[in-house]
Amino acid sequence: MAAVAGAEDEVLHRIDNGVSRITLNRPEAMNAVTWDQRERVIALLAEASADPAVRAVVITATGKGFCAGADLRGAPATGERVAGDVARMIRLGAQRLITAVLDCEKPVIAAVNGTAAGIGAHLALACDLVIAAEPARFIEVFVRRGLVPDGAGAYLLPRLVGPQKAKELMFFGDAVPAVEAERLGLVNKVVAAEELEETARAWAERLAQGPTRALAMTKQLVNASLDSDRATALAAEATAQELNMTTADANEGVASFVERRTPKYLGR
Numbered sequence: 001m002a003a004v005a006g007a008e009d010e011v012l013h014r015i016d017n018g019v020s021r022i023t024l025n026r027p028e029a030m031n032a033v034t035w036d037q038r039e040r041v042i043a044l045l046a047e048a049s050a051d052p053a054v055r056a057v058v059i060t061a062t063g064k065g066f067c068a069g070a071d072l073r074g075a076p077a078t079g080e081r082v083a084g085d086v087a088r089m090i091r092l093g094a095q096r097l098i099t100a101v102l103d104c105e106k107p108v109i110a111a112v113n114g115t116a117a118g119i120g121a122h123l124a125l126a127c128d129l130v131i132a133a134e135p136a137r138f139i140e141v142f143v144r145r146g147l148v149p150d151g152a153g154a155y156l157l158p159r160l161v162g163p164q165k166a167k168e169l170m171f172f173g174d175a176v177p178a179v180e181a182e183r184l185g186l187v188n189k190v191v192a193a194e195e196l197e198e199t200a201r202a203w204a205e206r207l208a209q210g211p212t213r214a215l216a217m218t219k220q221l222v223n224a225s226l227d228s229d230r231a232t233a234l235a236a237e238a239t240a241q242e243l244n245m246t247t248a249d250a251n252e253g254v255a256s257f258v259e260r261r262t263p264k265y266l267g268r
Helices: 002-010 035-050 085-092 094-103 119-125 141-145 153-161 163-172 178-184 193-208 212-225 230-244 248-258
Strands: 011-016 019-024 056-061 065-067 108-112 115-117 129-133 137-139 175-177 189-191
Touching (some): 011 035, 056 065, 115 119, 119 137, 129 193, 153 163, 175 178, 189 193
Antiparallel strands (some): 137 175
16 A cells, blocks of 8 residues: 555645646656556556546646656566566556556646656657756657667657658657757647646636547547558548537537537537
């Protein structure tokens, strides 16, 4: 139970105005994410998907760093390493964290307050929208340690910036300032550090007032389209619209258009 209590202190959580706010809280370690923190973030994202009261998610951090990568010191003790252990650790660890963001049924905003390195960069880039404070930096730090990028980095980056630029970032491991990250398409918006929290709140609350199920299906369609051929993507689109038209929000959206009034979406 001590590990759970520690995780609650090191991953702060609150729900306000339909927004689940998840905050990494190990500023003394630049928010390098531990095993317990990772499990809590995964659980909170799953809860956000299942909770009708949650209609958007913000992931952010305290201090000067967003997330400096993985901190494996909190991982469960294991015996002598054998072939397959590392691959299993990656699948059950870093990859689960990233897929939890990608698969969350609510839109997820990253509010990047500082350095996002390694799995920390991938945690941000897996989010649906990324807002970065001016001091933020993104670093594909793996090459500096002689490592292969993990946590879905070689999947995410080429889809955001193209294969050539992705290789440049991963081969050299140079820090990418927030303004350059915005130019490359890694970041949606760069704001002054003191404006980050308010901007993320405003975006999240705007999303929380939207047609939640339509947003979930839109997220799913866009993510899947990157791995689909045209016929598959168009078939998925038609099916999603068929399903969406059974929701109360879709009916409200059409009715509000006909009646020339502002729609009031309930997330159902």
